[in-house]
Amino acid sequence: MNKKQLTRKIAKIIGNWKDVHDDKVFFERDYVKKIEVxxxxxxxxxxxxxxxxxxxxxxxxxKLSKKLRSNKQIHSVNFTIIDVPEPHRWMQILNx
Numbered sequence: 001m002n003k004k005q006l007t008r009k010i011a012k013i014i015g016n017w018k019d020v021h022d023d024k025v026f027f028e029r030d031y032v033k034k035i036e037v038x039x040x041x042x043x044x045x046x047x048x049x050x051x052x053x054x055x056x057x058x059x060x061x062x063k064l065s066k067k068l069r070s071n072k073q074i075h076s077v078n079f080t081i082i083d084v085p086e087p088h089r090w091m092q093i094l095n096x
Contacts, residue, residue: 014032
């Protein structure tokens with residue numbers, strides 16, 4: 001699978017991924033700010049969570065990471081979290 005195909009597959013997974021608080025998908029909510037796919041199989045996502053103090057949102061992103069990593073072409077998923085208080089705490093949990 002080449003980089004373009006993998007990027008499409010990732011976009012499809014994220015495009016169908018729902019917010020835990022309503023029925024809208026991530027792309028409808030503008031949570032995903034950037035998707036990068038590195039040749040090594042690392043996916044880098046820049047995310048702006050809707051609720052910065054919500055553990056449900058954090059757990060949902062953890063599940064998304066697991067779903068993405070279930071693809072054998074993806075070796076790791078790295079999150080950059082923006083516009084929340086103490087984003088390093090979110091990233092520490094998500095990027096373990």
